[in-house]
Amino acid sequence: MSAQPATALAADAASTITALRIANEITGGTMPSSDPLFAQMLTKVAAGDNLGAASIAANSNYFATYLARRLALQMQNPALDASVSIDNDATAFLVAHMVGGGGTAPSISTMWSDNSTYLVNVTTGATVTQTHAASLTPAQLAAVNWQTDLVRNPGQTAKTATTVKGTTTFAPIAIPVKHVGGYITLSDRPADTSFAQYGATAGTNLRMIEGIWEIATGLTLVDAEATNATAANAPRFVPEYNPNFTHGIGQAACISCHGGGMSSLTHGYATVADVFDFNPATGGGLVYIPTPTVALQKSLGSDPATRTVNSTCNLTANPTAVCNPDSSLVDPNNGYDLSSWGQTGLLAQMGWKAAPTGQGLNQLGIGIGQSQIAYEFMTKRVIGEVCPMGAFTAAQVTEIANAANPFATPKGTDDVRTIVALVASNASCL
Amino acid sequence: MRNKNLKSLVAASLLVPALVGCNVNSMKQAGSSSSASSSVDGQATSSGGGSSSPAPIVAGAGATVPGTGALTVPTADAVVARITNGLGGAVAPMAGNYAKGLAQVRSNLPKATDATKVSGFDQVQLLAYAACSDLTTGTTPLMQSSYGINPKGTIASNQAALVSAGVKILDRYAAGLASTGPTSAQVSTAFTNLVTTLEGTATNTSTIAFMSVCIAATTSGTLMLGF
Numbered sequence: 001m002s003a004q005p006a007t008a009l010a011a012d013a014a015s016t017i018t019a020l021r022i023a024n025e026i027t028g029g030t031m032p033s034s035d036p037l038f039a040q041m042l043t044k045v046a047a048g049d050n051l052g053a054a055s056i057a058a059n060s061n062y063f064a065t066y067l068a069r070r071l072a073l074q075m076q077n078p079a080l081d082a083s084v085s086i087d088n089d090a091t092a093f094l095v096a097h098m099v100g101g102g103g104t105a106p107s108i109s110t111m112w113s114d115n116s117t118y119l120v121n122v123t124t125g126a127t128v129t130q131t132h133a134a135s136l137t138p139a140q141l142a143a144v145n146w147q148t149d150l151v152r153n154p155g156q157t158a159k160t161a162t163t164v165k166g167t168t169t170f171a172p173i174a175i176p177v178k179h180v181g182g183y184i185t186l187s188d189r190p191a192d193t194s195f196a197q198y199g200a201t202a203g204t205n206l207r208m209i210e211g212i213w214e215i216a217t218g219l220t221l222v223d224a225e226a227t228n229a230t231a232a233n234a235p236r237f238v239p240e241y242n243p244n245f246t247h248g249i250g251q252a253a254c255i256s257c258h259g260g261g262m263s264s265l266t267h268g269y270a271t272v273a274d275v276f277d278f279n280p281a282t283g284g285g286l287v288y289i290p291t292p293t294v295a296l297q298k299s300l301g302s303d304p305a306t307r308t309v310n311s312t313c314n315l316t317a318n319p320t321a322v323c324n325p326d327s328s329l330v331d332p333n334n335g336y337d338l339s340s341w342g343q344t345g346l347l348a349q350m351g352w353k354a355a356p357t358g359q360g361l362n363q364l365g366i367g368i369g370q371s372q373i374a375y376e377f378m379t380k381r382v383i384g385e386v387c388p389m390g391a392f393t394a395a396q397v398t399e400i401a402n403a404a405n406p407f408a409t410p411k412g413t414d415d416v417r418t419i420v421a422l423v424a425s426n427a428s429c430l
Numbered sequence: 431m432r433n434k435n436l437k438s439l440v441a442a443s444l445l446v447p448a449l450v451g452c453n454v455n456s457m458k459q460a461g462s463s464s465s466a467s468s469s470v471d472g473q474a475t476s477s478g479g480g481s482s483s484p485a486p487i488v489a490g491a492g493a494t495v496p497g498t499g500a501l502t503v504p505t506a507d508a509v510v511a512r513i514t515n516g517l518g519g520a521v522a523p524m525a526g527n528y529a530k531g532l533a534q535v536r537s538n539l540p541k542a543t544d545a546t547k548v549s550g551f552d553q554v555q556l557l558a559y560a561a562c563s564d565l566t567t568g569t570t571p572l573m574q575s576s577y578g579i580n581p582k583g584t585i586a587s588n589q590a591a592l593v594s595a596g597v598k599i600l601d602r603y604a605a606g607l608a609s610t611g612p613t614s615a616q617v618s619t620a621f622t623n624l625v626t627t628l629e630g631t632a633t634n635t636s637t638i639a640f641m642s643v644c645i646a647a648t649t650s651g652t653l654m655l656g657f
Contacts, residue, residue: 013612016605021500028508029652032515033605042605066507083506083541138524383489388544389501390490397489428490428499 015046018430022054025386025424027062028070037062050430054421064146067385067420068098075183076195078214080381087133087141088192090183092118092150097183098416101150106415108378109406112182112216112365117153120144134192156180157188158288161279170283178334178360179275179288184212185361187286190279196286200278204237204298206263208272213262216368217350218377221257224267226344229259231326233266233340235273236310237301240324260344265299266337270330271361273299299330335359349373353407375401375412375419382419387429396426491546501655503548506539512652513554513561516602517644520572521564531560545655555649562644566637573640585629585639589622592636596621596643603651621646 019042023031031038037060044053057063072094073082085091092101093111096118100106107114119130122140130151136144159170175185187196195215199208213219231240238258239245245254257263274292279285289296300307306322313323338356341347347356351372358364368374379401383392392400400422405412412418423429493499504512510523510532521528535557540550565572566581573579577595579588597617600608608617621643628639 013607016607016611020605024504024508025500025502028511029504029515030508030511032519033602038605066511070505070507081541083537142524380489385543387490387499387502388542389493389546390499391487391492392489393485394488395485430500 012042012046015042018050019045019053021430022050022424023057025429026054026057026067026420027060028066030066031057031060031062035062050425051421054424055417057424058417058420061145061147063417063420064095064099064101065144068095068146068416070385071098071381071416072183074381075215076193077198078211080215085193087136088194089117089119089132089134089186089188090192090194090196092120092133093183093186095146096150096152099147100415101146101148102152104152106413106417108375108404108416109369109414110182110366112184112212112368113180113362114182115155115177115180115362117156117186118150119153121149121151132188134189156185158185158276158286159279159284160290161277161284161287168279168281168284170279170281170285170287173288173290175288176290178362179271181212181272181361181365184208184365185276185286187278189285190281192285194286196276197278197280199272200276200286201280202278203302204235205273205276206235206269208276209267209269210262212268212272212364212368216377217371217373218380219262219346219350219373221262222252224261224341224346225252225256226260226340226346227253227256228340228343229255229264231255231259231324232328233259233264234324234327235263235265235269235299236313236323236327236329237299238324238327239322240326241315241320245324260340264340265328265330266335267341268336268338268361268364269299271334271336271359271364273297273330275334297330331359333359334361336364351376370407372398372401372405372408375405375408378404378416379419379423382416382423386420386423387426390423390426390428392423392426392428491544498545501545502543503540503545503551503655504554504652505541505543506536506550509539509554509557509652512603513558513648516599516648516651517561517565518576518599518602520576521561523561526564526567528557528561528564531557551653554652555645558645558648558652559641562641562648565644566640573637573644577640579636579640581635581637581640583636585625585634585636588636588639589625589629592625592639592643593618593621595640596624596647599644599647600651603647603654 023038023041037056041053041056069091070082072091073085074080075094076085076090096102097107097111102118120133120136122129122131156175157172158175160173162169184195187194195211199211210221234255235258238254242254243249244251247253263269274297275289277287277289279287294308294311295304297307300310309321310323313321313325315321315325336358338347342356353370354367376397379397383390400419402408403412403422404415404418406414514521514523523529523532535553538550538553540548542548571581574581578591579595597608600617608614624642624646625639628634628642
C-alpha cells in the first residue's frame with residue numbers, strides 16, 4: 001500500500017480503528033491521524049502486523065513526548081504519580097534512557113547507575129544552549145524533540161553545603177562514580193520534584209533507599225520485610241527498647257523492616273544514608289557530603305542536634321537517648337549485603353543476578369539494572385498506562401520483560417519501546 | 431449556554447462516537463484478535479496436566495466484558511494534545527481562552543489511564559469550550575477562515591458549513607472515519623440535527639451554533655475511550 005493521507009485509507013474501518021487504538025494508547029493521542037507515521041501504521045495493521053504498527057508509534061517522538069516522559073515523571077516518587085512532578089534533570093535522564101537521546105542507545109539497565117547528565121538543546125536564532133529541563137519555559141518545553149534535542153554530558157554534579165554563622169552557601173561538586181545512582185542522584189535545584197528531592201529531603205534517607213527499591217521493583221515494604229534480622233542490622237536511631245522492636249504488638253516488629261527489609265543497614269541504606277542530603281534553600285538541591293561528620297550523618301537521626309547523643313547511645317543517660325545501642329552503624333564504605341534476602345527467597349523473586357554484596361549506590365544500581373524484576377515491573381507499569389483494562393498472565397509479563405532484558409537468554413533489547421510495542425499489540429488490548 | 435442548546439450538545443456528544451463505530455460494542459472481544467503478530471499476544475492457559483482453565487491475570491484489570499480491554503482514558507497532557515490536534519493546531523494551549531481554561535481545569539483532568547479509577551471526564555468539555563471559543567475571536571475568526579462559517583450570517587445560511595465543520599473536526603480524531611466510514615451518513619445526520627435544533631431558537635447566532643458543533647465534536651473525539 002502506498003503512502004496516502006490517512007483519510008484516504010479510512011474505508012478500511014477495522015484497520016483504521018485498530019491503528020487509532022494503538023497510536024493513541026502509545027502516544028496518548030498526540031499523534032495526529034494526518035501524520036505520515038499514522039499512514040504507515042495503518043498500512044502495517046492492514047497487513048496484519050499490529051506489532052509493526054505499535055513499533056512505529058513507540059519509536060516516534062510522540063511516544064517520547066508523551067508516554068516516555070510520563071513514565072519518567074512517575075519515577076520521581078513511589079506513588080508513581082506523574083501529576084506531581086515537573087520535567088527536571090532526572091526525568092530528562094530517564095527519557096534519554098527510554099528513547100536513546102543524546103547519542104546513546106536506549107538502556108533500561110543503566111537507569112540506576114549511568115554516570116551522565118542530560119540537558120536539552122534549546123535553539124534561539126543561531127544560538128544553541130544546553131538547558132536544564134527544569135529551566136525550560138512552557139513554550140520551550142512544548143517545542144522539545146526528546147529524541148534529538150537531548151545532549152549527554154558525562155558525570156553528575158551535586159552541591160556541597162557550607163554553613164558559617166548560620167549562613168549556608170553552596171558550591172558544585174562532582175559526585176564520585178561510586179555514589180552515582182543514575183537518575184536517583186540528579187537534581188540541580190530545589191523544588192524540582194526530583195526523586196532526589198523526594199528521597200533526601202530532611203529525615204534520615206530511609207525514604208530514599210525505600211523509594212529506590214519500590215520504584216525499581218514494584219515491591220512494597222511488606223513484600224521485603226523479614227524477621228530474621230538482628231538489632232545490629234537496624235539503624236542507630238531506631239529505639240531498641242521500643243516494645244515493638246523485636247516483637248510487634250498490633251503491628252509488624254520494627255526490626256522486620258529496619259533490620260530485615262528495605263530500610264535495613266545492610267540492604268542498601270548505607271549507600272545513601274550519610275552521603276546525601278537535599279537542601280531546599282536557594283542555590284541548594286541535592287547535596288553530596290564527601291566527609292560526613294557525626295552532625296551530618298542522617299543515619300544517626302533526622303534531628304542534627306541529637307546525632308551526637310545517638311552516636312554515643314548511652315541508655316543510662318537522662319533523658320534516655322532514643323537509639324539502638326546494638327546497631328552496627330552505617331558502613332563507612334557504603335557497603336551492602338543482600339544475603340539475608342537470599343535466605344528469605346526475595347532475591348530469587350527479584351531475579352537478582354549480581355553479587356549480593358558490594359559498595360556504593362552505583363554498584364547497587366548496576367545490580368538493580370541486571371535484575372529480572374526491574375523489567376517485569378516496567379512491563380506492568382507500561383500495561384497500566386497503555387492497556388490498563390487488558391489481561392496479562394505472569395507468563396506473558398515475563399515473556400515481554402525478557403524481550404527487553406539484556407541479561408535474559410536470549411538477550412533482550414534493553415529498550416522500553418520493545419515493551420511498549422509488545423503490550424500495545426497484545427490481543428487483549430485491541 | 432441555554433438549556434436547550436446544552437441538551438443538544440450533550441446528545442451529540444454521546445451519539446457521535448457511537449456513530450463512527452468507536453463505541454465499546456464495536457471493539458473486539460479481549461483476546462479474540464487474530465491479527466496481532468506478537469508472539470506474546472493472546473490469553474495464556476495453564477500448562478499443567480492439560481488443564482484448560484485460564485492462568486491468573488497478574489497485570490491489567492483483566493476485563494471480562496467484551497471489548498473493554500481496549501479502554502484507556504486520555505490523561506491531562508493527552509487531553510490537551512487531542513483537543514489541539516482535533517482543532518487542526520489552530521489553537522494553542524498557551525494562548526487565549528484555551529490557556530485560561532487550561533489553567534483552571536488542568537488539575538482536575540484525568541490523571542490515570544485506567545477508566546475504572548479515574549475522574550475528570552467532565553472537565554474535558556469545559557476545556558473544549560475554551561479552545562473552541564478561540565476560533566470565534568478576531569476580525570476574521572478562524573471559524574470563518576478555516577471552516578467557512580460567516581459569523582454574521584444566519585445559522586440556516588451556514589448550516590452546510592456548520593455540519594461540515596463538525597465532521598471535519600471529528601475526522602481528525604477518527605482518521606477520516608467520520609466522513610468516509612460506514613456510518614458517515616449518520617454522523618452527518620447527528621450534526622445536522624444539532625444545527626437544526628439550534629436554528630430553532632431565534633436568538634441563537636452562527637457563533638453559538640459553531641461553538642455547539644465544535645464542543646460536541648471536540649469533546650466526543652477527545653474522550654473516545656479506547657482511542
